[in-house]
Amino acid sequence: xxxxxxxxxxxxxxxxxxxxxxxxxxxxxxxxxxxxxxxxxxxxxxxxxxxxxxxxxxxxxxxxxxxxxxxxxxxxxxxxxxxxxxxxxxxxxxxxxxxxxxxxxxxxxxxx
Amino acid sequence: xxxxxxxxxxxxxxxxxxxxxxxxxxxxxxxxxxxxxxxxxxxxxxxxxxxxxxxxxxxxxxxxxxxxxxxxxxxxxxxxxxxxxxxxxxxxxxxxxxxxxxxxxxxxxxxxxxxxxxxxxxxxxxxxxxxxxxxxxxxxxxxxxxxxxxxxxxxxxxxxxxx
Numbered sequence: 001x002x003x004x005x006x007x008x009x010x011x012x013x014x015x016x017x018x019x020x021x022x023x024x025x026x027x028x029x030x031x032x033x034x035x036x037x038x039x040x041x042x043x044x045x046x047x048x049x050x051x052x053x054x055x056x057x058x059x060x061x062x063x064x065x066x067x068x069x070x071x072x073x074x075x076x077x078x079x080x081x082x083x084x085x086x087x088x089x090x091x092x093x094x095x096x097x098x099x100x101x102x103x104x105x106x107x108x109x110x111x112x
Numbered sequence: 113x114x115x116x117x118x119x120x121x122x123x124x125x126x127x128x129x130x131x132x133x134x135x136x137x138x139x140x141x142x143x144x145x146x147x148x149x150x151x152x153x154x155x156x157x158x159x160x161x162x163x164x165x166x167x168x169x170x171x172x173x174x175x176x177x178x179x180x181x182x183x184x185x186x187x188x189x190x191x192x193x194x195x196x197x198x199x200x201x202x203x204x205x206x207x208x209x210x211x212x213x214x215x216x217x218x219x220x221x222x223x224x225x226x227x228x229x230x231x232x233x234x235x236x237x238x239x240x241x242x243x244x245x246x247x248x249x250x251x252x253x254x255x256x257x258x259x260x261x262x263x264x265x266x267x268x269x270x271x272x273x274x275x
Binding site for chain 2: 093096103
């Protein structure tokens with residue numbers, strides 16, 4: 001089962017894939033993992049620019065990046081893990097909200 | 113309060129959340145022990161929570177429901193596995209029917225709450241959750257959040273309204 005996507009998540013995915021370079025990066029890392037510097041050699045742009053593209057893809061949970069020695073390795077995120085990561089993010093929000101409500105109750109007690 | 117951190121492992125389906133409060137552990141403990149306080153923070157805004165049972169003991173059972181504006185209800189149950197005042201709580205959590213009995217759907221999750229004193233007289237609370245499957249996690253998220261409640265129960269409502 002795929003996790004339900006929020007509007008913000010769908011926006012992030014569409015935004016990420018609206019760019020030809022980013023689509024190409026996704027295609028290549030699905031094939032096999034690549035370092036950011038190896039990706040940078042493929043395109044007529046700076047390392048920093050490629051890094052920015054990778055960051056946009058990461059925010060949309062389409063790829064993940066890991067540091068390996070001096071290299072940053074980019075790989076496609078398997079959909080099951082992507083779903084789980086997204087759900088855990090939402091579960092974190094849920095508990096943040098609960099903790100905020102706990103805090104309000106604790107503050108009330110202090111005023112009395 | 114200083115929000116500290118959330119450590120998430122999507123492979124293992126676990127999350128540990130840590131928060132600090134500037135009140136002693138004995139006070140923070142009451143948020144769990146007193147059902148009237150518990151029902152003020154457990155459910156999302158707009159979904160008043162009612163604990164119909166709160167046997168705060170091992171073995172012990174708690175049951176609750178959350179009500180939407182259209183009269184729809186979402187039910188849950190807890191089973192207390194460990195209570196060591198004021199430091200540790202271990203709870204099994206699952207979905208219930210309208211009588212508060214476990215439905216058995218999507219299994220159950222266990223979460224562990226640990227309270228430790230901080231140097232400044234406050235409390236560090238950690239909550240560690242372990243899920244059995246992504247489906248279960250999805251259902252728990254939907255039940256705990258206003259947006260999710262609207263989504264899951266709203267859909268059921270819409271389907272019923274069609275008849």
